[in-house]
Amino acid sequence: MSTELDLRSLLGTTSLPLREARMLMAHVLDKHYQLPRSALLSRDDMSLNNKALEEWKILESKRLQGEPIAYLIGKRGFHNIELQVAPGVLIPRSETELLVEIGLREIRRIEKEVVTPKVLDLGTGSGAIALAVAHEAPKAILTATDQSSEALAIARTNAKHLSLDSRVEFLQGGWYEALVEKALFHVILSNPPYIASQDPHLLQGDLRFEPISALTDHGSGLSCLETIIAGAMRHLKPMGLIALEHGYDQSETVVSLMKTAGFSDIQTHQDLAGHHRVVTGRK
Numbered sequence: 158m159s160t161e162l163d164l165r166s167l168l169g170t171t172s173l174p175l176r177e178a179r180m181l182m183a184h185v186l187d188k189h190y191q192l193p194r195s196a197l198l199s200r201d202d203m204s205l206n207n208k209a210l211e212e213w214k215i216l217e218s219k220r221l222q223g224e225p226i227a228y229l230i231g232k233r234g235f236h237n238i239e240l241q242v243a244p245g246v247l248i249p250r251s252e253t254e255l256l257v258e259i260g261l262r263e264i265r266r267i268e269k270e271v272v273t274p275k276v277l278d279l280g281t282g283s284g285a286i287a288l289a290v291a292h293e294a295p296k297a298i299l300t301a302t303d304q305s306s307e308a309l310a311i312a313r314t315n316a317k318h319l320s321l322d323s324r325v326e327f328l329q330g331g332w333y334e335a336l337v338e339k340a341l342f343h344v345i346l347s348n349p350p351y352i353a354s355q356d357p358h359l360l361q362g363d364l365r366f367e368p369i370s371a372l373t374d375h376g377s378g379l380s381c382l383e384t385i386i387a388g389a390m391r392h393l394k395p396m397g398l399i400a401l402e403h404g405y406d407q408s409e410t411v412v413s414l415m416k417t418a419g420f421s422d423i424q425t426h427q428d429l430a431g432h433h434r435v436v437t438g439r440k
């Protein structure tokens with residue numbers, strides 16, 4: 158029997174966009190009833206018990222105040238894996254899958270000659286890049302660094318859940334400082350904080366809730382890219398590849414930083430929306 162607390166009524170009367178309301182309700186159904194997402198349709202006349210209803214109301218209200226869905230449900234799909242996320246880490250973006258694809262292409266290329274490709278992910282956050290690469294490239298060994306202990310705790314949990322913890326080592330420290338002096342890699346990947354501190358986007362949407370140190374360098378947006386490029390030659394094997402994600406208007410500057418640092422075969426790469434988002438260079 159239908160009551161005003163059944164799923165159909167709750168989803169029909171919420172002020173949230175239906176797609177978002179369904180994501181949050183699917184989370185409630187999974188957590189309180191272990192029901193799959195399809196129950197949104199097949200069981201739409203079911204009433205929520207008090208606990209589930211209370212949770213729905215809290216999630217609905219938090220989302221109406223702008224909190225990111227990924228933090229509310231505690232997870233986000235990225236490339237071919239699912240990651241746990243919490244307010245201590247950046248929510249992985251689909252744009253960053255381009256960096257993963259570039260890394261995987263290079264790993265497949267060198268796998269003809271190299272038994273164990275060694276890959277470094279600088280500023281790993283939730284572990285997104287390192288874990289997505291490890292998931293697709295079973296011979297690769299990954300090192301992932303971050304200065305944030307909160308982020309590394311989440312990244313380590315993700316590695317364990319994905320059974321990738323034996324192939325991904327997490328180290329805490331500023332960029333290359335976390336590594337031993339002589340560590341060398343075939344591939345360096347990074348999606349560093351590149352938003353300028355004055356960029357109004359920092360005050361909009363999901364970004365308001367994400368860790369500020371994951372988003373901006375508190376300056377022009379270029380300083381982390383500069384540091385990473387300047388240190389890369391010391392940690393790349395001969396012919397090694399660096400691939401860096403950057404802001405849509407930073408491609409020319411990143412290319413010129415790579416030229417100055419002595420990289421060859423410098424290439425720019427566009428995301429699906431046609432924006433230049435990644436620059437690669439070779440030692």
Ligand SMILES: C[S@@+](CC[C@H](N)C(=O)[O-])C[C@H]1O[C@@H](n2cnc3c(N)ncnc32)[C@H](O)[C@@H]1O
Pocket residue numbers: 246247248249250253279280281282283284285286302303304305308330331332348349350351370371372381
């Ligand atoms: C844009 S987020 C990227 C997170 C993740 N790689 C991704 O793509 O979803 C940048 C990450 O760099 C880390 N970070 C910022 N400054 C750093 C530094 N000086 N050394 C190491 N990591 C740093 C932040 O903690 C954050 O996790």
